[in-house]
Amino acid sequence: MMTETSSAKHKQTTRDRILDAAEHVFADKGLDGSSVRDITTAAGVNLAAVSYHFGSKTGLIEAVFSRHLGPMNTARLALLDQVEEQAGESPPPIESVLDAFIRPVVMHHLAEHGANDAFMRLMSRCLNEPPTHLELFKHHFDALMHRFHAAFSCALPNHSPSEIFWGVHFTIGIMHHTLHVLSHLDHLPFCPAESADAQAVVERFIAYTATGMKAQHGNSISVNGLCGGTISTPQSCNQSVEPFPS
Amino acid sequence: MMTETSSAKHKQTTRDRILDAAEHVFADKGLDGSSVRDITTAAGVNLAAVSYHFGSKTGLIEAVFSRHLGPMNTARLALLDQVEEQAGESPPPIESVLDAFIRPVVMHHLAEHGANDAFMRLMSRCLNEPPTHLELFKHHFDALMHRFHAAFSCALPNHSPSEIFWGVHFTIGIMHHTLHVLSHLDHLPFCPAESADAQAVVERFIAYTATGMKAQHGNSISVNGLCGGTISTPQSCNQSVEPFPS
DNA sequence: ACAAAATTAAAACGAACGTTTAATTTAAAT
DNA sequence: ATTTAAATTAAACGTTCGTTTTAATTTTGT
Numbered sequence: 001m002m003t004e005t006s007s008a009k010h011k012q013t014t015r016d017r018i019l020d021a022a023e024h025v026f027a028d029k030g031l032d033g034s035s036v037r038d039i040t041t042a043a044g045v046n047l048a049a050v051s052y053h054f055g056s057k058t059g060l061i062e063a064v065f066s067r068h069l070g071p072m073n074t075a076r077l078a079l080l081d082q083v084e085e086q087a088g089e090s091p092p093p094i095e096s097v098l099d100a101f102i103r104p105v106v107m108h109h110l111a112e113h114g115a116n117d118a119f120m121r122l123m124s125r126c127l128n129e130p131p132t133h134l135e136l137f138k139h140h141f142d143a144l145m146h147r148f149h150a151a152f153s154c155a156l157p158n159h160s161p162s163e164i165f166w167g168v169h170f171t172i173g174i175m176h177h178t179l180h181v182l183s184h185l186d187h188l189p190f191c192p193a194e195s196a197d198a199q200a201v202v203e204r205f206i207a208y209t210a211t212g213m214k215a216q217h218g219n220s221i222s223v224n225g226l227c228g229g230t231i232s233t234p235q236s237c238n239q240s241v242e243p244f245p246s
Numbered sequence: 247m248m249t250e251t252s253s254a255k256h257k258q259t260t261r262d263r264i265l266d267a268a269e270h271v272f273a274d275k276g277l278d279g280s281s282v283r284d285i286t287t288a289a290g291v292n293l294a295a296v297s298y299h300f301g302s303k304t305g306l307i308e309a310v311f312s313r314h315l316g317p318m319n320t321a322r323l324a325l326l327d328q329v330e331e332q333a334g335e336s337p338p339p340i341e342s343v344l345d346a347f348i349r350p351v352v353m354h355h356l357a358e359h360g361a362n363d364a365f366m367r368l369m370s371r372c373l374n375e376p377p378t379h380l381e382l383f384k385h386h387f388d389a390l391m392h393r394f395h396a397a398f399s400c401a402l403p404n405h406s407p408s409e410i411f412w413g414v415h416f417t418i419g420i421m422h423h424t425l426h427v428l429s430h431l432d433h434l435p436f437c438p439a440e441s442a443d444a445q446a447v448v449e450r451f452i453a454y455t456a457t458g459m460k461a462q463h464g465n466s467i468s469v470n471g472l473c474g475g476t477i478s479t480p481q482s483c484n485q486s487v488e489p490f491p492s
Numbered sequence: 493a494c495a496a497a498a499t500t501a502a503a504a505c506g507a508a509c510g511t512t513t514a515a516t517t518t519a520a521a522t
Numbered sequence: 523a524t525t526t527a528a529a530t531t532a533a534a535c536g537t538t539c540g541t542t543t544t545a546a547t548t549t550t551g552t
Contacts, residue, residue: 014529029378032278036510046531051511053529132275149436161438166450168436169427170420177419190395190414192407204412208458215457216450260499282540292500297541299499499548509538518529 015053017043022064027121031061031133058136065137068108068119073144075104080151094155095210101148102175103202109179110198117183124179152213159217167213174209261299263289268310273367277307277379304382311383314354314365319390321350326397340401341456347394348421349448355425356444363429370425398459405463413459420455 012020021043025034036057040047054060079100083092109120126133153164178201185191194200258266267289271280282303286293300306325346329338355366372379399410424447431437440446 030276030278032276033378035508037508046529047510048512048532049530057510132279145435161436162441162446163450165436165438165441166447167454169423170451170454173420173423173426174416175419177415177422180419181415189391190407190411192411195408195411200408201412204409204462205416207461208413208416211461212454212458215453281538283538292502293540294502294542295500303540494552495550496552497548497550499546501544501546503543503545505540505542507539507541510536512535513533514531515533516529516531519526520528521526522524 014043014045014049017045018050018053018060019064019067022060023122024118026061026064027118027125030125036060061133062136064119064122065140068116068123069137069140072104072108073140075108076100076144077147079104080147084151091154091157092151094152094213095206097148097151097155098171098206098209098213099202100151101171102205105175105179106182106198106202106205109182120179121183124176124183127176156213156217159213163213163216167216170212171209174205178205260289260291260295263291264296264299264306265310265313268306269368270364272307272310273364273371276371282306307379308382310365310368311386314362314369315383315386318350318354319386321354322346322390323393325350326393330397337400337403338397340398340459341452343394343397343401344417344452344455344459345448346397347417348451351421351425352428352444352448352451355428366425367429370422370429373422402459402463405459409459409462413462416458417455420451424451 018039022034022039025039025042028034029038036050037047039060040049043049050057050060054063080097083096083100086092087096105120108116110116126137149164149168152168153159156164156167159167181188182196182198182201185196264285268280268285271285271288274280275284282296283293285306286296296303296306300309326343329342329346332338333342351366354362356362372383395410395414398414399405402410402413405413427434428442428444428447431442
């Protein structure tokens with residue numbers, strides 16, 4: 001039984017053809033909207049092959065996510081390691097933390113001549129779904145978010161927990177929507193031709209989010225004094241962290 | 247045949263009970279994931295009532311969206327009218343435009359003791375979906391986005407089309423994700439207790455997006471000169487606009 | 493009150509779903 | 523070459539889906 005990876009084969013296996021097809025069909029019609037028959041037809045394989053190779057439709061979904069999320073989040077953490085090492089004991093620049101957070105994602109999106117485009121569309125689609133489907137891949141983000149949340153807190157040591165919390169979520173929101181927009185540039189109104197440059201998008205992203213996060217604290221426009229106390233949570237940087245509950 | 251609105255009835259009609267139930271079921275399980283039987287069971291009405299009152303499941307979906315999007319977007323445009331009138335011939339403050347863009351949405355989210363919570367969850371979920379479901383309510387946003395895109399261009403007259411385009415989409419991304427986060431505060435890690443204040447969230451939002459949009463142009467960190475030419479598109483403010491293609 | 497229209501109810505329709513079974517073919521091992 | 527396991531196939535399983543049909547009931551207008 002060699003159902004794993006099956007590398008060192010120059011001919012694409014049935015398992016891989018199912019994964020590739022599932023990625024596209026899922027991205028186009030959603031997890032619930034795609035039938036196993038849709039996928040096996042697109043892959044040119046037999047209907048029962050999904051049950052045989054992945055056990056069930058749910059098993060296939062998990063496999064689709066794992067194939068991409070593992071390498072992608074590993075790359076993000078590696079970049080963060082680099083940023084923290086370079087910063088030493090002082091707070092890392094918020095721009096660098098943001099860069100480590102989003103550049104691998106955008107790069108993965110555009111890698112190999114858009115080969116990962118379908119998966120990223122699927123991701124940006126599923127991240128707004130209820131726990132049912134989210135649970136299938138949430139564990140891929142637990143350790144990642146723990147590390148990055150600590151890094152953001154370090155980079156902005158005077159921000160309150162709420163300012164960090166919302167700043168991080170604003171950033172995540174932009175990232176998801178950016179992936180969505182990058183996948184649908186052709187069909188969006190008001191889209192100038194030069195908007196597709198990935199490098200430029202990443203830099204726009206960092207410029208936007210870095211100043212946005214900073215603006216939440218103190219020097220904000222603060223309509224009526226709501227950006228109140230500087231309740232900074234002292235926290236040693238570059239600490240090793242452990243998984244958190246839920 | 248009085249299938250419309252059916253107001254002036256102190257007893258909730260079958261039609262309205264279906265709409266209320268559909269909102270919650272759709273939000274929890276998605277449009278494809280919810281069956282007509284799920285909805286009619288939750289509403290305590292007969293299965294055939296959906297076909298009778300709305301023609302089809304698709305008709306029901308459209309009705310669910312129209313009931314909320316109409317008033318909500320009307321409120322946003324009314325606020326924008328106010329902002330533009332107050333600005334006269336000079337560019338309106340970007341903060342005011344952003345406020346008109348998002349405050350009615352957040353307020354609608356929290357109106358009537360969270361009665362609209364389910365719908366907003368449904369919205370933030372569907373906005374990342376492919377054209378199939380998007381087409382059902384996209385027309386609700388066409389005129390709105392046309393007006394606001396012009397307003398953003400006016401408020402930031404030196405920004406290039408690309409800077410406006412991405413700034414608007416970054417803002418939309420934050421808004422969607424914020425609605426999602428507001429609906430799931432209980433289940434999110436790193437969430438401080440004081441994060442639920444809607445007024446504070448709106449002001450954080452505006453502080454973040456206003457400085458973010460400004461930062462994209464000129465005074466940005468601009469890693470390697472990509473935030474280039476000031477290709478401002480001269481455009482008279484407060485102009486009346488007409489619907490745009492696609 | 494009565495007739496017409498609107499609404500609800502129960503049952504059934506064909507189609508598509510995820511999954512399983514059993515038979516067959518392909519590949520590897522001895 | 524023979525044997526054994528892995529991989530693929532075609533067919534069918536039972537369930538649930540959206541929708542329709544037919545009849546009974548309630549509401550409305552005169």
